[in-house]
Amino acid sequence: xxxxxxxxxxxxxxxxxxxxxxxxxxxxxxxxxxxxxxxxxxxxxxxxxxxxxxxxxxxxxxxxxxxxxxxxxxxxxxxxxxxxxxxxxxxxxxxxxxxxxxxxxxxxxxxxxxxxxxxxxxxxxxxxxxxxxxxxxxxxxxxxxxxxxxxxxxxxxxxxxxxxxxxxxxxxxxxxxxxxxxxxxxxxxxxx
Numbered sequence: 605x606x607x608x609x610x611x612x613x614x615x616x617x618x619x620x621x622x623x624x625x626x627x628x629x630x631x632x633x634x635x636x637x638x639x640x641x642x643x644x645x646x647x648x649x650x651x652x653x654x655x656x657x658x659x660x661x662x663x664x665x666x667x668x669x670x671x672x673x674x675x676x677x678x679x680x681x682x683x684x685x686x687x688x689x690x691x692x693x694x695x696x697x698x699x700x701x702x703x704x705x706x707x708x709x710x711x712x713x714x715x716x717x718x719x720x721x722x723x724x725x726x727x728x729x730x731x732x733x734x735x736x737x738x739x740x741x742x743x744x745x746x747x748x749x750x751x752x753x754x755x756x757x758x759x760x761x762x763x764x765x766x767x768x769x770x771x772x773x774x775x776x777x778x779x780x781x782x783x784x785x786x787x788x789x790x791x792x793x794x795x796x
């Protein structure tokens with residue numbers, strides 16, 4: 605049941621974001637017949653992300669989209685590294701968020717892993733942070749749906765990361781200068 609739900613969640617997320625320009629296949633499918641579109645997707649540039657979980661020390665660099673398809677094993681590895689480190693709960697990460705991270709790393713020219721402060725958050729962790737975190741944690745946070753991540757890009761000022769994320773217009777972007785991180789999500793386009 606969990607795998608079916610995860611796959612459906614990923615399938616639902618793929619449509620809009622893929623069409624918006626993260627892949628040659630999506631763009632060419634509009635003007636090519638199905639056989640030509642499939643051939644184009646197979647030569648489309650693979651997508652990868654590189655991550656370092658700052659709480660667990662785990663690192664992952666993986667090609668999560670290849671030959672026009674999301675790679676199941678890579679998605680599972682990403683789900684694992686972005687788990688709630690407080691409860692060890694793993695949740696499917698929205699592929700649109702991965703596409704946003706890939707685009708952000710490309711725009712910034714970053715090859716080193718993005719430092720992850722927070723990926724998925726269980727409802728218990730989210731509530732605990734709301735009660736003790738001093739504000740800034742939404743009751744219905746996109747973190748609880750695998751649709752948000754808080755990051756730093758080593759060697760790059762967080763203001764630059766924020767500007768690059770805002771230019772993508774892929775969802776929400778929050779800037780936390782005191783804690784030196786940027787929140788990125790695939791919810792509605794907004795900023796704070």
